[in-house]
Amino acid sequence: MTAERKHLHSRCITCEAYLCEDGSVELEGMLTDTKSHPFNVGDQGVLPTGHPVHQMLVRLRVASDFRITEAEARTIHGPYRVCGDIAPQYSKLVGLTIGPGFNALVKRMFRERLGCTHLTELLPVIATVAYQAIWSEFRSFEKFDPANAAERRSTPLGGCHALQPDGEVVRLHFPDRYKPPDPSA
Structure with missing residues (x-):
């Protein structure tokens, strides 16, 4: 590694899991990209240092059998006005089960113009958090x-x-x- 370097970009992904009153688990993932310098982007013009270039949210409600019962996606900040227009497509996640093959399936479902790269990138991370939350809450090795x-x-x-x-x-x-x-x- 070089001793001298200049910070250019940060991506922060956070995922949280909540136990709901009905016994389901709500998973919320947020992806935020920021630059460490003013940045000229898309329809937004010049963004100040630290202002999100991308900020996307995915929220899933998952039953204890890993079946998705509700799905919501939202673009809070995107480089173009149309970025958020694709978010309703993520309701197609309802009915899917998080398990083997899930990540490959969502990559096919939301590939290219059928989805948003950033929203789709959140899904494997949320799937991992689903396992962490549901196994610890509802299942045991015993x-x-x-x-x-x-x-x-x-x-x-x-x-x-x-x-x-x-x-x-x-x-x-x-x-x-x-x-x-x-x-x-």
Whole structure:
């Protein structure tokens, strides 16, 4: 890394999860892009330092089975007046289930002119937060039924390097889920 550098751009993504009275989880993701210098952009003209070039919000209501029951997208700041016009298309998320294949599906659904790059970029992050919130609130490894295909697909076990079924973390912390490595592999 070089010792001298000049800050150009910041992207901040925040996601929050809320438990609703009806037992669903509301997920809210916000993407904000700012420049560290005045910036001439689209229909807005010159933006002052730190003013959002992009500020987009996605809000999803998700049932405990990861099914999306409500979806809202909004462009708060965008470089062009028409940026927010695509936001209503994100209501097409209603009825989808966050799980394997979700990220690829939303990339296809909202590709190119069918969506907004920034709103679509929020969806995988929100999906991850959905897992974090719903697993901690509604599920536990103690109650996990590996014979149930839907639960098997939704468990974080096997989903990353640390949680591999034949790995040290699973062996130590989830011994009933541990599967010794196959010596023939």
